Amino acid sequence: MVVANAVRMAHQFILPRLANARTVVDATAGNGNDTLFLAENTPDATTVFAFDIQQQGLSKTETLLTGRNLRHKVRLILDSHSHLNKYLHQQLDAVMFNLGYLPGSDHKLSTNPATTIEAAHQALQLLNIGGVMTIAVYPGYEHGRLECQAVYEYLAILNQKVFSVACWSMVNQKNNPPLLYVIEKIRSEPLEGIT
Ligand code: SAM
Incomplete structure (x- = not known):
């Protein structure tokens, strides 16, 4: 394992779950790096669902996938991840969120706490036992700090059973480096309430 940054660590936490995965999700496709990672490391029969609200991001993702001959594995969805359960009803093996905004694009099109938490909630209900979700958050700017806090408050009350x-x-980096939340489903039960 390489100790690097939240995004690389997300790949390292997710990778062991991909060898037998059937359905995986990139909830924030952006430039397509995480979608490519999921498509490259899953069996050919796996479907990768990739969401983004910006066509610009999905187009970049499509180009990246086409160049690697992986386009056929991926469903690109131009919609908010908060509508995840419109597209997905099957069990999920891995789900990745990389919050914030598309570098070089309008910061107003950043993820926001309400839709992020709604999407995470829907995805956690579909997560397989043994499945993993990662959420990379960026507390280094005000909107990101608030989103990070909201994500923490949601995750902190999930049933620990x-x-x-x-x-x-990272603990020795300046300026509030990104954090990574990693959630593994260990058994099937209601989501809320530590008991
Ligand atoms: N995973 C990407 C990659 O590998 O390049 C980076 C993602 S970027 C930090 C965050 C993305 O989330 C942006 O492309 C933005 O358009 C997208 N986004 C913002 N709100 C969203 C929403 N409600 N549903 C889906 N995507 C959203």
Whole structure:
């Protein structure tokens, strides 16, 4: 394992779950790096669902996938991840969120706490036992700090008998580096309430 940054650590936490995965999700496709990672490391029969609200991001993702001959594995969805359950009813093996905004695009099109938490909630209900969700958050700017806080407050009250929830961060970097939340479903039960 390489100790690097939240995005690379997300790949390292997710990778072991991909060898037998059937359905995986990139909830924030952006430039397509995470979608490509999921498509490259899953069996050919796996479907990767990739959401983004910006066509610009999905087009970049499509180009990246086409160049690697992986386009056929991916459903690109131009919609908010908060509508995830419109598209997905099957069990999920891995789900990735990389919050914030598309570098070089309008910051107003950043993820926001309400839709992020709605999407995470829907995805956690579909997560397989043994499945993993990662959420990379960016507390280094005000909107990101508030989103990070909201995500923490949501995750902190998940039933510990059902989910293992961890937070990974670099501790010797300046300016509030990104954090990574890692959630594993360990058994099937209602989501809320630590008992
Ligand atoms: N995973 C990307 C990559 O590998 O390049 C980076 C993602 S970027 C930090 C965050 C993305 O989330 C942006 O492309 C933005 O358009 C998208 N986004 C913002 N709100 C969203 C929403 N409600 N549903 C889906 N995507 C959203």
